[in-house]
Amino acid sequence: MSAPESVLVVGASAAGLATAESLRRKGFQGTLTVLGAERHLPYDRPPLSKQVLSGAWPPERIQLRGRDELDALDAEFVLGDPAVSLDAATRTVSAASGWTRRTDVVVLATGIRPRPFPGAEGLRGVHVLRTLEDAVALRGELAAAARVVVVGDGVLGSEIAATARGLGVAVTLVGRQATPMASQLGPRAAGLLGRTHSEHGVRLLIGASVERVTSRRGRVCGVRLGTGEVLAADVVVVAIGSVPVTDWLEDSGLVLDNGVVCDSRCRATAEGIYAVGDVARWHHEGIGAMLRLENRTNATEQAGAVAGNILGEDRPYTPVPYFWTDQFNAKIQVHGTLAADADVEIVEGSESDRRFVALYRNGGRPTGVLGWNMPKQTRLHRQALVDAADHSLTLPR
Amino acid sequence: MKITVDEVKCCGAGQCVLIAPEVFDQRDEDGIVILLDAAPAAEQHAAVREAASVCPAAAIHLGEEA
Ligand SMILES: Cc1cc2nc3c(=O)[nH]c(=O)nc-3n(C[C@H](O)[C@H](O)[C@H](O)COP(=O)(O)OP(=O)(O)OC[C@H]3O[C@@H](n4cnc5c(N)ncnc54)[C@H](O)[C@@H]3O)c2cc1C
Numbered sequence: 001m002s003a004p005e006s007v008l009v010v011g012a013s014a015a016g017l018a019t020a021e022s023l024r025r026k027g028f029q030g031t032l033t034v035l036g037a038e039r040h041l042p043y044d045r046p047p048l049s050k051q052v053l054s055g056a057w058p059p060e061r062i063q064l065r066g067r068d069e070l071d072a073l074d075a076e077f078v079l080g081d082p083a084v085s086l087d088a089a090t091r092t093v094s095a096a097s098g099w100t101r102r103t104d105v106v107v108l109a110t111g112i113r114p115r116p117f118p119g120a121e122g123l124r125g126v127h128v129l130r131t132l133e134d135a136v137a138l139r140g141e142l143a144a145a146a147r148v149v150v151v152g153d154g155v156l157g158s159e160i161a162a163t164a165r166g167l168g169v170a171v172t173l174v175g176r177q178a179t180p181m182a183s184q185l186g187p188r189a190a191g192l193l194g195r196t197h198s199e200h201g202v203r204l205l206i207g208a209s210v211e212r213v214t215s216r217r218g219r220v221c222g223v224r225l226g227t228g229e230v231l232a233a234d235v236v237v238v239a240i241g242s243v244p245v246t247d248w249l250e251d252s253g254l255v256l257d258n259g260v261v262c263d264s265r266c267r268a269t270a271e272g273i274y275a276v277g278d279v280a281r282w283h284h285e286g287i288g289a290m291l292r293l294e295n296r297t298n299a300t301e302q303a304g305a306v307a308g309n310i311l312g313e314d315r316p317y318t319p320v321p322y323f324w325t326d327q328f329n330a331k332i333q334v335h336g337t338l339a340a341d342a343d344v345e346i347v348e349g350s351e352s353d354r355r356f357v358a359l360y361r362n363g364g365r366p367t368g369v370l371g372w373n374m375p376k377q378t379r380l381h382r383q384a385l386v387d388a389a390d391h392s393l394t395l396p397r
Numbered sequence: 398m399k400i401t402v403d404e405v406k407c408c409g410a411g412q413c414v415l416i417a418p419e420v421f422d423q424r425d426e427d428g429i430v431i432l433l434d435a436a437p438a439a440e441q442h443a444a445v446r447e448a449a450s451v452c453p454a455a456a457i458h459l460g461e462e463a
């Protein structure tokens with residue numbers, strides 16, 4: 001396809017904004033439109049469960065770009081108007097207000113939404129955390145709460161538990177795994193994270209599942225576990241995973257399967273349509289598998305790849321996955337993937353000092369790097385993953 | 398180009414250093430960004446713009462005055 005004259009980005013958050021910026025940086029001079037469901041200018045989500053929830057930052061602080069920077073982009077932002085349909089054959093997008101636009105290229109950047117707890121929808125005192133409004137609402141209730149139960153021991157649940165505990169609330173973290181974040185960190189580092197939570201007074205209920213949320217007159221009063229035990233709570237936070245926002249694409253003709261299915265260039269299954277960020281499930285050529293990442297740096301890095309491919313670069317997107325989380329006094333950073341059965345070697349610092357870098361290997365090959373309060377050193381060790389990936393591409397398998 | 402960095406927002410991801418190592422570094426103790434060159438030469442500008450856009454904390458700001 002020759003260079004497009006118009007691009008519409010659907011979703012005005014980290015990935016959508018970065019796609020627009022990257023297109024301009026790479027020289028795109030055509031018409032650029034960004035359509036977003038939220039009425040806010042693009043803002044950053046990681047601080048929602050950290051500095052915004054704790055109250056350290058006022059909400060305005062998380063706006064990603066100033067007015068002047070957005071003006072310089074020369075893009076039209078249509079905000080507060082969710083897209084409701086896409087005709088993939090003509091690349092025509094319609095929004096709830098009746099707004100429609102037909103463009104040469106459409107980029108899907110609609111992210112994910114929290115999975116609700118069945119039966120708890122609409123109860124006062126039950127919260128999820130994805131948007132600025134969610135964070136402000138939860139913060140308001142935590143200020144008055146005595147007992148909080150966080151359901152879900154993934155990265156988001158663990159982080160919310162830590163921040164809430166930091167506010168002095170009694171927190172119980174309920175999860176199915178042996179320790180919080182076990183599947184993301186592997187047993188050793190997750191064990192250390194579990195100890196960190198316990199030391200700070202979070203009550204960990206491991207290997208437990210919540211059967212239902214209990215309520216009185218429309219307000220939550222606790223949760224009932226699979227064992228029959230009931231935990232009293234004034235506030236319940238549900239962090240049991242998310243689903244890609246693709247419901248509006250059901251009649252589009254695109255292939256959807258746990259996200260928008262894309263090839264190695266992040267192209268969806270119709271000409272001129274791409275996906276980026278948390279909603280995109282693409283073929284990672286280096287790993288040789290379909291991947292969908294829900295993390296912040298992927299949103300911007302993938303945006304760079306998508307913008308390049310829109311403009312004809314024709315390059316596969318093969319990132320080293322990366323995420324970080326801040327819980328109590330621990331900054332944990334992860335490059336690559338940390339398999340549960342990997343060999344773990346501390347290559348810098350020490351676990352007892354709570355400051356170290358660990359290298360994870362599978363069959364002798366470096367597959368992941370985990371840093372605990374050692375950001376610079378962690379980044380330096382990331383190179384081992386890049387070298388290992390280059391190596392595997394040049395060797396016959 | 399005039400670069401400023403917001404140390405409070407920086408989350409120590411080091412993306413900027415990977416993209417423009419002659420302009421950015423990180424502190425040894427906590428990984429917070431160090432600006433090596435606030436007014437880099439023209440050949441660095443493209444990399445610096447990319448770093449500012451990719452920074453996951455929106456901690457890098459670019460001004461145009463020389
Ligand atoms: C509380 C929290 C903490 C996090 N902490 C970390 C962290 O510490 N480290 C890390 O690596 N990652 C973290 N993340 C993940 C990171 O924020 C996401 O990976 C990133 O926001 C993904 O960007 P995105 O643009 O793909 O999706 P989103 O940020 O979800 O943006 C999608 C946008 O599209 C809009 N949209 C949806 N449907 C439509 C529609 N039909 N029409 C138009 N617009 C639509 C949405 O309203 C939203 O604004 C965190 C996320 C959350 C929620």
Ligand code: SF4
Pocket residue numbers: 402406407408409410411412413414421423428429430451452453454455456457
């Ligand atoms: S990329 Fe941004 S957050 Fe990361 S070290 Fe550089 S300035 Fe800090």
